[in-house]
Amino acid sequence: MIARYRGRMKRRYFRADAAFANPDVYELLEAEGYKYAIRLPANGVLQESIAWLLRRPVGRPPHEVRRHHASFSYRAGSWSKPRRVVAKVEWHPGELYPRVGLDPPRGSSVTNLSGPAERVVAFYNQRGTAEQWIKEGKTAVKWTRLSCCSFAANAVRLQLHALAYNLASFMRTLALPEAVEQWSLTTLRDRPLISAISAMRSASCQQPSGITASATLGAG
Numbered sequence: 001m002i003a004r005y006r007g008r009m010k011r012r013y014f015r016a017d018a019a020f021a022n023p024d025v026y027e028l029l030e031a032e033g034y035k036y037a038i039r040l041p042a043n044g045v046l047q048e049s050i051a052w053l054l055r056r057p058v059g060r061p062p063h064e065v066r067r068h069h070a071s072f073s074y075r076a077g078s079w080s081k082p083r084r085v086v087a088k089v090e091w092h093p094g095e096l097y098p099r100v101g102l103d104p105p106r107g108s109s110v111t112n113l114s115g116p117a118e119r120v121v122a123f124y125n126q127r128g129t130a131e132q133w134i135k136e137g138k139t140a141v142k143w144t145r146l147s148c149c150s151f152a153a154n155a156v157r158l159q160l161h162a163l164a165y166n167l168a169s170f171m172r173t174l175a176l177p178e179a180v181e182q183w184s185l186t187t188l189r190d191r192p193l194i195s196a197i198s199a200m201r202s203a204s205c206q207q208p209s210g211i212t213a214s215a216t217l218g219a220g
Contacts, residue, residue, distance in 0.1 A: 002028070002032055002034075006032065011035070012032070012033065012034045012035070013034065013035050013036065013123075014029055014034045014035070014036040014037075014038075015036065015037045015038065015123065015124050015126070015127045016036075016038050016039070016127070017038075017039050017127070018038075018039045018040060018041045020038050021038055021039065021040050021041060021110070023076070023078050023079050023080065025038070026038070026079075026083065026110065026112075027080065029112075030112060035111075035112060035113050036111060036112060036113075037086075037109045037110075037111040037113060037120055037123055037124040038109060038110055038111070039108070039109050039124070040085065040108050040109060040110050042100070042108075045074070046074065046085065046087070046108055047100075049070070049072050049074065049085070049087075050070045050072075050087050050089060050100070050108075053068050053070055053087075053089040053098070054089065054098055054100070056091075056098075057091065061093060061094075062091065062093060063093055064093065065090055065091065065092050065093070066090070066091040067088065067089070067090050067091075068088070068089045068090075069086065069087070069088050069089075069116075069117035069118055069121060070086070070087045070088075070089070070108075070117065071084065071085070071086050071087075071117040071120075072084075072085055073085070074110070083110050083111075083112065084110070084111055084112065084113075085108050085109065085110050085111070086108060086109050086111055086117045086120045086121060087100065087108035087109070087117075088100070088108075088117075088121050109121075109124055111124075136165075136184055136185055136186065137161065137162070137165045139186045140165065140168070140184070140185035140186045140189060141161050141164050141165050141168070141185070142161070143157075143158055143161030143162060143165065145157075145161075146158060165185070168185050168188075169185065172185065172188065176188075
């Protein structure tokens with residue numbers, strides 16, 4: 001995938017969870033010119049680096065979420081050089097302990113982005129939104145059914161599935177009432193069918209009593 005997009009775009013970004021927290025991945029992305037943010041599993045050294053944010057604030061508990069960010073240099077034993085790490089700490093009303101990390105309550109993130117810590121956090125958190133859309137596409141339009149033998153044919157099939165998803169999402173936003181415009185495409189697909197089945201079952205349950213009542217009246 002990296003080779004396919006090499007030289008096609010000037011700005012390339014990569015964000016991922018802790019499954020990609022590997023120094024070989026960092027060095028490959030840096031060599032290819034990617035900007036990245038990858039979540040790190042929590043460890044004692046990282047926790048100590050933000051210990052000053054983990055102390056419970058003095059005074060009455062707040063009625064709103066208090067959010068703090070930290071940015072510092074860190075080098076794990078397997079890394080060839082220090083890298084920037086960004087962390088987020090949130091204090092929520094009614095909770096005794098803070099939530100730590102870019103994907104609470106998990107670890108912080110290693111990155112080579114140079115912007116403020118808040119913007120790095122916002123960039124990373126978009127990964128969750130994208131994953132929700134991908135999951136919806138998998139379940140609603142089945143766009144992972146790529147059984148063709150060639151890469152090009154599967155690419156065309158995926159593009160057609162993505163077009164169908166985008167058209168359905170477009171119509172959901174513009175054509176549906178406000179009460180249901182936030183429903184997932186899977187719900188919009190299944191809810192009418194479920195309602196129809198429920199109506200059929202209700203009608204079939206009520207039919208025998210109606211026939212019996214008619215027969216009784218006729219006999220009288």
